[in-house]
Amino acid sequence: MPAKRKPAPATAEHAPLQLEHFLPYRLSVLSNTISQAIADDYQRLHDISVTEWRVMAVLARFDGLSAREVAERTAMDKVAVSRALARLVGAGRVSRTTHHDDKRRSVLGLTEAGWIIHDDVAPMARARERGVLAKLDADERVWLERILDKLQG
Amino acid sequence: MPAKRKPAPATAEHAPLQLEHFLPYRLSVLSNTISQAIADDYQRLHDISVTEWRVMAVLARFDGLSAREVAERTAMDKVAVSRALARLVGAGRVSRTTHHDDKRRSVLGLTEAGWIIHDDVAPMARARERGVLAKLDADERVWLERILDKLQG
C-alpha cells in the first residue's frame, strides 16, 4: 500500500474523486485482480488466452452455437471471438462446420482435446471463485448474489 | 443429433462452468459496462483516455506525486502511467518538474487546464456512479460497501 502523502487538494473549490471509495474504480480493480489470478493459472499450464478460455467455457455449456451466439454469451465482440476461434480450431480444440441450412453460420463445439483442457481448467477456476467467496460469510454471499442481479438488470 | 442447439453437454461426466453464475465473470461484465459508460462520457467531450483520466483523478487528490506513486494509486503499470503522462504533459494538462533532492523522480500536478477538465469530468463520473447505486436500496448499498471491503482486504 502507498505511503502517506499530502491528503488535501490545493484549493477547496475543487471536488476530487476519492478513487478508493469510487464504486466503478473499486469494481474494476477487484475484477481485474480475480480474473488475472485465474488467467495465470491456465496460461501457465496450457497455452490459452482469456478470450479463448471464455469461448471454450461457453461451448462446453452450449454445444453447436454459432460464432455470433458465442459472442453474445461471452459479452465479447465478434472480432475477438473470430480470432479466438481461429486459434482454437487451428489447435484442434474446437470443431467448426457449416450450418446445413444457412451457409453463413458456423456450428461450433469442443473436440476431445478441447474437453480435456476444459476439464482441467474448470476446477481451477471454480477453486479461485471459492477462494474469493471464502472471504465472505453466508449472509454476505446471499446479498452479493442479490446485488449483482439487481445491478446487472 | 437432437433437435435444436442450446441443450446440456453431451456427456454427464463433464462439469461446464455456468458463466452467468460465475462470480469472476459477472464482476468482469459489470465492471466493464460501468467503466465504459463513464469513459464514453468524457471521451466524447475531451480527448482523453481511461488511463489519462485515472492519472488526472489521482493528481487532483494528491498533488506532487511521482510517477511511481501515481502507478501505485491507480493500480496501473508504470509503462501505462509513463505514456499517459507524456500525453498529459504534452497537452498542458499536467505539470512535471524534477524533484530537487532526487533527480530521478518527477513531481507531478494538474495545471489550470487540467483542473478545468477535472472539474468537468468528475461530476459526470459521480453521476454515473449514482445511476448505478440507484438500482439498489439503502440496505443493499450498505452491504455492497461492506462486501467490497472484505473482498479487497
Add this chain to the structure above:
DNA sequence: CCGTTATAGTTTCAGATGAAACCATTTGCA
C-alpha cells in the same frame, strides 16, 4: 571513495484490441 545494487522513468518490440471495411449468404419486399 569506488563498485555493486536498487530505483525512477522511458523506449522498444511483439502481440492484443476494436472500429470499420469487406465478402458471402440470406431475407424482405416491391
Add this chain to the structure above:
DNA sequence: TGCAAATGGTTTCATCTGAAACTATAACGG
C-alpha cells in the same frame, strides 16, 4: 422473381498494451 438491406464472419488498419531492455540517478557496503 430480382434487388436492396440485413446478417454471419473475416480482414485490415491504427492504436494500445505489457514485458523486458535501457538510461540515469541514488543508495549501500566495504
